[in-house]
Amino acid sequence: MLLRASCLLVAATGVAAELCIIGPTPVTACGAGDINKANWDKFGIDNFVFAMIREFGTSDNFPKFILSQLAPQGQESVNAGFDCSNIEDPTNCKINGLQNPDGGNCVFNNLGGTLCLGFTSPEAGFLAANWINQYDGLRAHFLAVREAADNLKNENFISNMVDKLAPQKQPIGPAVFNLIADLIVDILPVGGEIKAASTFIKKFKIIRKATKKDVKDDGKDIISVLESNADIDKQAAATKDTLTQQLEAIVTGTQQRMRDLVAQVFGPNQDPTTVDDDQIVNTVAFINTYHGGFLDDLPAQSDLTPQMEKQMKTWIASQIISILGYALFIDSTPLADPPGQPGVVCNAEGGIPLSGGCGLFRIGAVVGSGNVIDGAQKANDIFALNDLGINMNDVVNNARGCPQGNTVDFEGFLEMDDSNPLPNCMFNFPVQDVKL
Numbered sequence: 001m002l003l004r005a006s007c008l009l010v011a012a013t014g015v016a017a018e019l020c021i022i023g024p025t026p027v028t029a030c031g032a033g034d035i036n037k038a039n040w041d042k043f044g045i046d047n048f049v050f051a052m053i054r055e056f057g058t059s060d061n062f063p064k065f066i067l068s069q070l071a072p073q074g075q076e077s078v079n080a081g082f083d084c085s086n087i088e089d090p091t092n093c094k095i096n097g098l099q100n101p102d103g104g105n106c107v108f109n110n111l112g113g114t115l116c117l118g119f120t121s122p123e124a125g126f127l128a129a130n131w132i133n134q135y136d137g138l139r140a141h142f143l144a145v146r147e148a149a150d151n152l153k154n155e156n157f158i159s160n161m162v163d164k165l166a167p168q169k170q171p172i173g174p175a176v177f178n179l180i181a182d183l184i185v186d187i188l189p190v191g192g193e194i195k196a197a198s199t200f201i202k203k204f205k206i207i208r209k210a211t212k213k214d215v216k217d218d219g220k221d222i223i224s225v226l227e228s229n230a231d232i233d234k235q236a237a238a239t240k241d242t243l244t245q246q247l248e249a250i251v252t253g254t255q256q257r258m259r260d261l262v263a264q265v266f267g268p269n270q271d272p273t274t275v276d277d278d279q280i281v282n283t284v285a286f287i288n289t290y291h292g293g294f295l296d297d298l299p300a301q302s303d304l305t306p307q308m309e310k311q312m313k314t315w316i317a318s319q320i321i322s323i324l325g326y327a328l329f330i331d332s333t334p335l336a337d338p339p340g341q342p343g344v345v346c347n348a349e350g351g352i353p354l355s356g357g358c359g360l361f362r363i364g365a366v367v368g369s370g371n372v373i374d375g376a377q378k379a380n381d382i383f384a385l386n387d388l389g390i391n392m393n394d395v396v397n398n399a400r401g402c403p404q405g406n407t408v409d410f411e412g413f414l415e416m417d418d419s420n421p422l423p424n425c426m427f428n429f430p431v432q433d434v435k436l
Contacts, residue, residue: 030116035129040292048123049289050280057274061266062285063131070119084135085266087142087259093135095128133294142258144304149251158243164384165320314388318427325363327430332357350378355393399427
């Protein structure tokens with residue numbers, strides 16, 4: 001099916017006029033370094049997409065449909081298999097090396113040997129690159145979250161962290177651990193340290209927080225285990241078991257979101273088959289190409305994996321602290337550290353030096369008369385928190401700024417343009433200033 005010149009505001013040129021579609025702002029550069037957002041705007045690709053939707057409407061797997069309409073006559077089969085709808089198999093998400101045989105007769109300036117010359121309109125090359133980048137970015141997230149979780153499992157991170165943060169052995173009532181039953185899979189493990197990752201995800205307007213509907217609830221009845229045996233070893237084992245399940249739920253939920261987003265772009269039609277002009281810009285088909293948003297800032301799996309690992313480790317530590325019922329007491333009493341050895345006395349007391357004093361993580365502590373912490377339990381190795389690679393002052397500030405009962409806000413974190421080190425409420429333990 002050929003395009004109407006009146007619709008696209010194009011000129012048809014060359015000896016094979018029906019194959020040469022030139023826009024009002026012709027594409028004059030399409031090399032690897034030329035396919036970017038700036039040239040997308042320069043060559044009016046948004047107007048081209050608008051005209052495509054006006055002419056053809058939308059269709060299941062809109063990218064495949066549009067590119068098939070722009071195949072040169074007699075060579076429609078070359079890229080007929082273009083399909084990015086399977087996030088687990090990228091085999092068909094590519095454009096084969098077709099060169100429009102009539103390109104030399106068209107006014108496709110400087111496009112020889114480029115992606116754009118494989119179509120009857122060079123704008124299609126930009127569209128193809130944008131769609132392939134969308135797919136590659138989502139697939140990178142899909143693979144990285146699994147790789148990151150597997151890395152944590154291989155280094156036995158959850159078990160080691162629980163053992164270190166668990167209280168020194170004394171009986172604790174099961175009520176302390178009731179939060180285990182209420183753990184919420186509420187994580188989008190992409191941190192702000194990699195701008196490309198944050199920018200990429202923000203472009204998808206339908207990103208949502210993970211919910212339990214993403215995963216099958218096959219968890220064990222942790223509370224009944226605790227009620228029958230309050231021994232710390234059992235409690236620690238239950239905590240490990242629960243967090244291991246939650247880590248797997250993070251992977252399952254995140255990968256499902258990536259599948260959903262691939263389906264949004266490359267799957268069944270998301271829009272009415274035909275659309276009024278004033279609604280074209282609101283269609284999923286248009287929004288997912290607007291401004292060539294996926295031509296730049298493409299995150300790589302090799303960048304995403306370590307960042308996801310860090311986010312997962314931080315999240316796991318925050319959950320352990322909450323599950324075990326820790327509170328932080330910041331003792332502002334001046335300590336007599338030896339010269340040149342700041343923090344030695346605080347460390348000796350099982351504390352972490354902070355900007356406001358000595359930070360003491362304790363379970364079941366009550367501040368009694370004279371600001372003495374009574375009935376408190378210490379962790380086996382609270383200094384394991386230092387191994388997370390995050391600033392403990394940032395952790396304290398994060399907890400101070402979190403109203404009790406709030407959950408971590410990963411969506412808000414992704415929407416921020418500043419450099420906050422942690423999402424709001426990543427840590428939500430109580431913080432109290434004392435002078436012991």
